[in-house]
Each structure stands twice: as C-alpha cells, then as structure tokens.
Amino acid sequence: MKKIALILMMAVAFVSCNDDDGNAPIENVTVDVNFTHNWDGDAIENADFDVIQYTNAHGETLSLSKLVYLISDVTFTNASGEVFDAGDYTLVNVREGSNLTFTPQIEIPEGTYSVSFTFGFDDEDNDQNYQDLNSADGGWNVPVILGGGYHYMRMEGKYIDASSPDETNYQYHTIRAVDLDDQGIISTLTDTSFEVNLGQVTIGNTTNIEVKMNVAEWFKNPNTWDLTQLYTMLMPNYNAQIMMSGNGANGVFSLGNVTQ
Amino acid sequence: MKYGLALFLLLFTLISCNKDDGGGAYTATPLNLEIPSFFEENILPPIIPEDNPMSVEGVALGKKLFFDPILSANNTQSCADCHSPQNGFSDARQFSIGITGEAGNRNSMPLQNLAWNYNGKFFWDGRAGSLENQIFEPVTNPIEMANTWPNAVASLQNSTEYPVLFDDAFGTTTIDSTMVSKAIAQFMRTLISGNSRFDQFQRGEIELSPSEANGLNVFLDESRGDCFHCHGNPLNPLWTDNIFHNNGLDEFFIDKGLSNVTGDPRDDGKFKTPSLRNLAFTAPYMHDGRFETLDEVINHYSEGLVYSETIDPLMKAVGEGGVHLSEEDKADLKAFLLSLSDPSFINNPDFQN
Numbered sequence: 001m002k003k004i005a006l007i008l009m010m011a012v013a014f015v016s017c018n019d020d021d022g023n024a025p026i027e028n029v030t031v032d033v034n035f036t037h038n039w040d041g042d043a044i045e046n047a048d049f050d051v052i053q054y055t056n057a058h059g060e061t062l063s064l065s066k067l068v069y070l071i072s073d074v075t076f077t078n079a080s081g082e083v084f085d086a087g088d089y090t091l092v093n094v095r096e097g098s099n100l101t102f103t104p105q106i107e108i109p110e111g112t113y114s115v116s117f118t119f120g121f122d123d124e125d126n127d128q129n130y131q132d133l134n135s136a137d138g139g140w141n142v143p144v145i146l147g148g149g150y151h152y153m154r155m156e157g158k159y160i161d162a163s164s165p166d167e168t169n170y171q172y173h174t175i176r177a178v179d180l181d182d183q184g185i186i187s188t189l190t191d192t193s194f195e196v197n198l199g200q201v202t203i204g205n206t207t208n209i210e211v212k213m214n215v216a217e218w219f220k221n222p223n224t225w226d227l228t229q230l231y232t233m234l235m236p237n238y239n240a241q242i243m244m245s246g247n248g249a250n251g252v253f254s255l256g257n258v259t260q
Numbered sequence: 261m262k263y264g265l266a267l268f269l270l271l272f273t274l275i276s277c278n279k280d281d282g283g284g285a286y287t288a289t290p291l292n293l294e295i296p297s298f299f300e301e302n303i304l305p306p307i308i309p310e311d312n313p314m315s316v317e318g319v320a321l322g323k324k325l326f327f328d329p330i331l332s333a334n335n336t337q338s339c340a341d342c343h344s345p346q347n348g349f350s351d352a353r354q355f356s357i358g359i360t361g362e363a364g365n366r367n368s369m370p371l372q373n374l375a376w377n378y379n380g381k382f383f384w385d386g387r388a389g390s391l392e393n394q395i396f397e398p399v400t401n402p403i404e405m406a407n408t409w410p411n412a413v414a415s416l417q418n419s420t421e422y423p424v425l426f427d428d429a430f431g432t433t434t435i436d437s438t439m440v441s442k443a444i445a446q447f448m449r450t451l452i453s454g455n456s457r458f459d460q461f462q463r464g465e466i467e468l469s470p471s472e473a474n475g476l477n478v479f480l481d482e483s484r485g486d487c488f489h490c491h492g493n494p495l496n497p498l499w500t501d502n503i504f505h506n507n508g509l510d511e512f513f514i515d516k517g518l519s520n521v522t523g524d525p526r527d528d529g530k531f532k533t534p535s536l537r538n539l540a541f542t543a544p545y546m547h548d549g550r551f552e553t554l555d556e557v558i559n560h561y562s563e564g565l566v567y568s569e570t571i572d573p574l575m576k577a578v579g580e581g582g583v584h585l586s587e588e589d590k591a592d593l594k595a596f597l598l599s600l601s602d603p604s605f606i607n608n609p610d611f612q613n
Contacts, residue, residue: 135304138501143480156573169573
C-alpha cells in the first residue's frame with residue numbers, strides 16, 4: 001500500500017514536471033470558493049460574536065458564540081453534463097476566520113459550469129472515518145449512540161426572550177437525523193445533508209466564487225424557529241433535525257460575487 | 261516494507277543533505293514515537309517541529325534535565341517536583357511551591373499526549389505557543405525555579421556530564437537555552453498515554469463494566485452529561501479539544517485565564533479544557549485545584565454551574581445549576597471517567613528518574 005502511494009507520488013511528480021513546461025492548448029484551473037456570512041445583510045465579523053444583537057424571525061434576540069460548519073463535494077457540471085468533483089471537504093470556522101476560502105483539489109478546464117456543493121456530508125461520505133475531522137474541535141464526529149457520522153454544523157450562542165431577561169444558552173447543532181426506539185436503539189437514520197445549487201458560473205484561471213450564508217435564514221423558512229422551545233438537546237431530536245435541514249436548504253446559502 | 265521505507269528515507273536524507281551542502285551537519289539517532297495504533301487510525305499525527313526532530317540522544321538528555329534540579333536557581337527543584345510521574349506528571353498539591361517556598365495560583369498540569377495538541381497552545385491560558393517555548397517559563401519564573409538562563413546554562417556547561425550529552429544530542433558541547441528546551445520538549449513528546457481500560461476496550465481486549473458503559477452514555481447524552489463536545493468522544497483518544505472555555509465555575513474571576521493573554525474581555529474566565537485521561541492520579545482538579553475529588557467535579561456540572569457572561573453555550577440549565585444527574589448516573593459517569601486512567605503510563609520505566 002505504502003509502496004503504491006510512493007510510486008503514485010513519484011508519478012505525480014513526473015507528470016507535474018511535464019505539465020509545467022508543456023504548451024497544452026486548454027489550461028486546467030483550480031477554483032477558490034470564498035465563504036462570507038451575514039445576518040439579513042449585515043456582515044458577521046469576529047467582533048460580532050458574543051454580542052446579543054440579532055433578532056430571529058420568531059422574535060428572540062440572540063448572540064453567536066460559535067459557527068463552524070462542514071461543506072463537501074463542490075461540484076462543477078458543464079453544459080454537456082460532464083461532472084467535476086474532487087470529493088473533498090472543508091470545515092469553515094467563522095469566528096476563528098479559518099478555512100473561509102476553500103480550493104477543491106481538482107483542476108477543470110476553463111468554461112461555464114453549474115456549481116453546487118453539499119452542506120454537511122451525504123450518507124456515503126458520512127460513513128467514512130476522517131482523521132482530520134476526528135481531531136477538529138474536540139472531535140467533529142458524532143458519537144455512535146447519536147447516529148454516528150459527522151456534525152454538519154455547530155452554531156451556539158445565547159438568547160433572551162420577552163418572558164425573562166436571563167440569557168439562555170442554545171446549541172443549534174445539525175447532524176444526520178436519528179430516531180431511537182424505546183430501548184434506545186437506532187430505528188431511523190435520515191440523511192439531512194442538502195445540496196446547494198449556486199447556478200451558472202464562468203470559470204477562468206483565477207476565479208473566486210463567493211458563497212454567502214445568511215445566518216438569519218436558519219431560523220426563518222419554512223420553519224419559524226421557536227428558540228424558546230428548540231434551544232438545546234437538538235442532536236437526538238429527529239424532527240428538529242429535519243426542520244433545520246429544511247431551513248438550511250431554503251435560502252441560507254446563495255451565490256455572491258464572482259471575481260475573475 | 262519497513263526496509264524499503266528506511267531506504268527511501270535515507271535517500272531522501274541524502275538528497276536533502278546535498279541540497280543543504282551542510283559542512284557535516286550532525287544528526288543524532290532518529291527516534292520514532294511509539295504511537296498507539298488507535299491514535300494512528302483515528303486522529304492526525306503528532307506535531308513534531310521540523311527544527312526539533314526526535315532523537316534517542318535528545319530524549320535521553322531531555323529526560324535527565326526534566327528530573328534534574330540543576331535548572332533551578334539553588335539546585336533544589338526539578339520539573340518533576342511539580343510534574344511527578346506518580347501524579348500523571350502533575351502535582352498533588354493544589355498550588356505548587358517554588359524554590360522560595362512561595363505558592364503559585366494555578367494547579368500544575370498533567371503532561372501527557374502533548375504532541376497531539378494541534379493548536380499548540382500550552383498552559384491553562386494558552387500563553388505559550390509551543391512546547392519548546394513553554395519550557396522557558398518555569399526555569400525563570402520567580403515562584404517556580406527562579407533561575408536565569410545564563411546561570412542555568414552555565415551550571416550545565418560547568419558540569420562534567422552535560423557537555424558530552426549535548427554533543428550526543430545536538431553535535432556541540434556549547435550549550436544554549438534553545439537546546440535545553442528542545443531536549444526537554446523531545447522527552448515530553450514521548451509521554452504518551454494510550455493504554456487505559458477504555459483503550460483496551462476500544463482495542464476489543466476487554467468489556468466495559470455495566471456501570472462504565474452507562475457512564476459513557478451519560479457522558480455522550482446531550483440531555484445528561486453532554487461532556488463530549490469539549491472533552492472528546494471515543495473516536496478522539498485525547499479526551500480534550502485543547503480549546504478554551506468557561507465551564508461555569510465562578511460569577512466573578514480572580515484569575516481571568518485566556519483574556520490575560522488575548523486582552524479580549526470575551527475570553528474572561530476561559531481556561532484550556534484538560535484531558536480526562538489519568539484523572540485517577542491527577543487530583544486536585546480545575547485550573548486552581550479547587551476540587552479534590554471527581555465527585556465534586558461531577559456535582560459541579562450537575563448542580564453547581566454559575567452564570568457569568570462568558571459561560572460556554574454548551575453548559576445546560578445554568579439557571580438551575582445544571583441538569584441534576586441522578587445519583588446512579590453520577591456514579592456511572594465517575595466509573596467511566598476512571599476507565600480513562602492508565603496505570604501503565606505512570607509506571608512506565610522509560611518515564612521514571
């Protein structure tokens with residue numbers, strides 16, 4: 001196995017050498033995807049964290065303390081239906097400002113593509129073991145009794161509502177929905193990752209695609225999120241996971257600026 | 261296969277040597293860390309800085325320095341005095357006492373699996389940016405070893421043994437503080453704990469007791485312990501996120517922790533999550549050693565949580581002091597926590613003086 005890897009690496013080294021001095025007619029390019037975050041249009045920066053300043057659709061005022069999420073399978077489909085997908089993933093940490101730019105490890109010919117990505121991991125990806133994700137944020141994986149696989153998002157903070165001035169902690173964690181039977185045995189697992197289609201994008205040799213996340217949308221549509229009811233213990237809450245996925249797929253992500 | 265790899269490495273080294281055109285750069289005997297297979301399969305490899313590769317001679321020197329009071333101003337205190345193997349390389353005293361008899365204000369930290377601290381932030385408040393940097397502090401800290409580096413280096417240089425040992429490890433008999441820190445860091449990277457009852461369970465060698473098994477469920481259950489979001493889970497054998505949190509100990513902070521370092525009031529009262537390995541040996545607990553027993557720790561999370569502005573959002577039911585675990589769940593949680601302790605680690609002859 002290691003030997004094969006070695007040979008492969010050497011082969012790659014050779015190939016890249018060849019590539020470099022070649023005058024190939026079509027240049028293959030990588031694409032940068034840049035994630036930005038806003039609350040109904042107000043940019044979310046590091047300084048905005050831990051400040052109770054956002055009002056959700058249901059009327060609770062809240063802060064963000066943490067916003068980390070997983071994006072996978074950025075996919076480029078050209079006019080003739082040819083699909084380019086590196087099959088890789090990235091963990092975006094908004095507060096730390098890490099991995100805000102992701103360059104899928106695939107080179108594609110310049111041209112116009114329909115671009116999409118997956119929020120979280122689909123079941124196929126979710127069932128693999130990832131050393132880097134197990135090592136991230138204390139373990140990005142989901143314990144087996146909670147259905148296994150990986151977290152899609154950890155959004156956390158505090159909220160206040162009209163009934164009391166006290167701050168209450170919330171943990172809006174999204175994972176594959178899991179239902180347990182009376183014995184605590186997993187009875188249903190539902191893939192709650194979703195695909196986001198950004199539409200047509202023209203890819204040149206230095207293209208940067210902005211993907212915007214409007215965090216307010218997680219609380220808005222089609223499920224007006226009642227944070228006073230659904231603020232904690234959401235991982236084992238099957239219905240909550242389905243609702244979060246529904247909101248996520250509905251207007252949270254959109255295509256921003258494309259620069260060439 | 262191993263032979264092939266070795267050959268390749270050799271070749272690689274040769275090539276790099278050529279590039280370096282180094283005039284006979286000295287290389288000590290390379291040492292591979294013995295990484296538990298479960299670590300290798302499930303988490304990223306350990307962090308070994310490029311400018312401080314592990315070597316047999318470096319580790320041996322680092323170990324000697326770790327246990328030798330020669331680094332302290334009056335030759336009375338070694339690292340091991342506050343990081344004793346029998347205490348999981350921490351200190352049984354709430355606050356360690358330096359050479360002047362003065363106590364610090366923080367509990368000593370266990371030293372284990374430090375090479376897997378991916379964030380590379382050391383101390384309760386993260387103020388040291390690497391293991392190598394960390395070592396500069398205790399030697400000169402007035403309430404610890406209270407020495408100066410020129411003095412420490414002179415003591416080593418004037419000894420009969422050390423110049424030779426530095427020569428073996430780094431190819432020079434001229435000692436400096438950087439080499440001291442590199443050697444000790446190498447030794448500390450060998451302090452690997454991966455053979456607790458729970459590790460044996462993970463390897464399929466033993467079964468957990470029913471109490472330990474339920475304790476694990478409490479630990480993982482979002483409606484009960486929910487400890488795993490900070491302290492890791494069975495796929496992460498480090499049992500810490502190495503990140504800074506306020507876990508609800510105090511309303512006001514005498515020791516501000518992370519914000520002393522970052523200057524950011526949002527970091528008030530945050531401390532590095534400690535690993536849950538080897539708790540059987542590392543009492544007392546928390547940054548200020550306020551809890552003498554695990555029961556006190558569990559009671560804290562169960563009903564003693566205190567609100568403050570920076571309390572971590574993962575803390576549940578803070579208004580009621582916590583989620584109020586049943587007595588049975590508390591006992592089981594404790595049994596599970598103790599299953600993460602590893603007697604073979606504290607008794608490892610390689611780690612003794």
